[in-house]
Amino acid sequence: MTSSNTAIAAIQCFKVRLPFNHGAPAPLFAGKSRTTLDSIWMRVELGNGMVGWGEAYAADLDAVCALVRHRVEPLALGKDATDRQLTSSLERMLHNLGRSGPVLHALSGLDIALWDLRGKLEGVPLYELLGGAKRTRIAAYASLLQYYGNREHLETNVGKAIDAGFTQVKLHERTAEAVAIARAAMPRGMPLMVDTNCAWTTANALAEVRAMATSDPFWIEEPIWPPEDLDGMKQLRKDSQIPVAAGENASNLLELTRMVTEQAVDWVQPSAIKCGGVTALQRVAEACANHPGVRFSPQTAFFGPGFLATLHVLAAAEQDTIIERLFCDLAFTPYRDTIPLVNGTFTLASAAGLGAEPDVEILAASEQA
Numbered sequence: 604m605t606s607s608n609t610a611i612a613a614i615q616c617f618k619v620r621l622p623f624n625h626g627a628p629a630p631l632f633a634g635k636s637r638t639t640l641d642s643i644w645m646r647v648e649l650g651n652g653m654v655g656w657g658e659a660y661a662a663d664l665d666a667v668c669a670l671v672r673h674r675v676e677p678l679a680l681g682k683d684a685t686d687r688q689l690t691s692s693l694e695r696m697l698h699n700l701g702r703s704g705p706v707l708h709a710l711s712g713l714d715i716a717l718w719d720l721r722g723k724l725e726g727v728p729l730y731e732l733l734g735g736a737k738r739t740r741i742a743a744y745a746s747l748l749q750y751y752g753n754r755e756h757l758e759t760n761v762g763k764a765i766d767a768g769f770t771q772v773k774l775h776e777r778t779a780e781a782v783a784i785a786r787a788a789m790p791r792g793m794p795l796m797v798d799t800n801c802a803w804t805t806a807n808a809l810a811e812v813r814a815m816a817t818s819d820p821f822w823i824e825e826p827i828w829p830p831e832d833l834d835g836m837k838q839l840r841k842d843s844q845i846p847v848a849a850g851e852n853a854s855n856l857l858e859l860t861r862m863v864t865e866q867a868v869d870w871v872q873p874s875a876i877k878c879g880g881v882t883a884l885q886r887v888a889e890a891c892a893n894h895p896g897v898r899f900s901p902q903t904a905f906f907g908p909g910f911l912a913t914l915h916v917l918a919a920a921e922q923d924t925i926i927e928r929l930f931c932d933l934a935f936t937p938y939r940d941t942i943p944l945v946n947g948t949f950t951l952a953s954a955a956g957l958g959a960e961p962d963v964e965i966l967a968a969s970e971q972a
């Protein structure tokens with residue numbers, strides 16, 4: 604029987620749109636000009652009044668809110684938040700609506716909120732529930748948005764990231780020329796990652812990656828379209844001898860663990876707000892601990908409870924690793940005061956659960972659904 608005081612009593616969605624400035628005209632996202640960084644923040648309240656927070660990926664804010672309202676909430680209300688199998692049982696109940704996409708994104712948000720609540724119920728930081736902290740300081744790399752090869756924007760923003768204390772930089776660029784511009788603006792030996800967002804197919808990826816070799820990329824991220832072409836990535840790793848990173852567009856946990864066990868990539872990059880929350884992220888971390896040839900570096904192009912949850916998983920992970928931080932100025936920077944970023948490193952708080960509560964001003968500025 605469900606204990607009434609830890610039963611889920613209410614779920615609320617906030618459509619968070621964070622205006623940002625990345626020092627250049629707005630980049631394109633899914634064919635549209637992008638001026639805000641969006642996600643759903645989920646507030647989950649228990650019968651005892653305790654509140655936990657989660658975050659769901661939302662390329663379409665309305666679609667994810669509708670799924671939460673019409674499909675997830677009716678199944679979740681009254682269920683015991685301490686049941687660690689809850690997310691996977693809901694995933695199974697909803698499987699014929701799709702094994703990826705908005706269904707899994709909504710469940711990811713719920714899962715993160717449930718782990719926040721479990722930490723709060725036990726009065727411990729989330730990393731304690733994940734096996735204890737091996738570290739509480741996590742180094743971040745500056746993840747620059749796309750500048751479409753513009754020399755001035757690339758040089759200026761690489762310089763700004765280094766001035767801000769970052770010691771590793773990632774680009775979202777697709778040409779060897781753009782990568783060479785950034786490389787020339789960096790100190791010798793500083794890691795430079797390149798994310799192409801599935802720019803190529805197996806037919807042309809090798810030539811494009813080889814052209815970037817002189818800039819010594821630390822990894823090439825999502826070099827292949829479609830992202831589930833694991834054989835293509837394996838072949839590219841072998842032929843190019845340049846490390847490959849991928850995982851943010853994996854459909855679900857099974858595909859992510861396959862990427863690890865089949866050594867399809869050098870770096871696996873699950874997204875907590877897409878692939879099943881803390882539960883899934885921790886499983887991928889465990890797979891990496893058993894296959895040390897694959898390194899764990901979650902994708903975190905978001906700033907809310909999902910970012911905090913990822914920090915906790917990294918704190919408890921066997922492997923020492925790095926976290927992504929989008930490099931831009933935000934109208935509001937969530938958790939700036941409680942989880943500070945100093946010289947490119949985050950330091951986790953020891954408060955219970957995720958360790959920080961959402962900023963009131965962000966919630967006030969966000970539409971509730």
Ligand SMILES: [Mg+2]
Nearest residue numbers: 798824851902
């Ligand atoms: Mg990426």
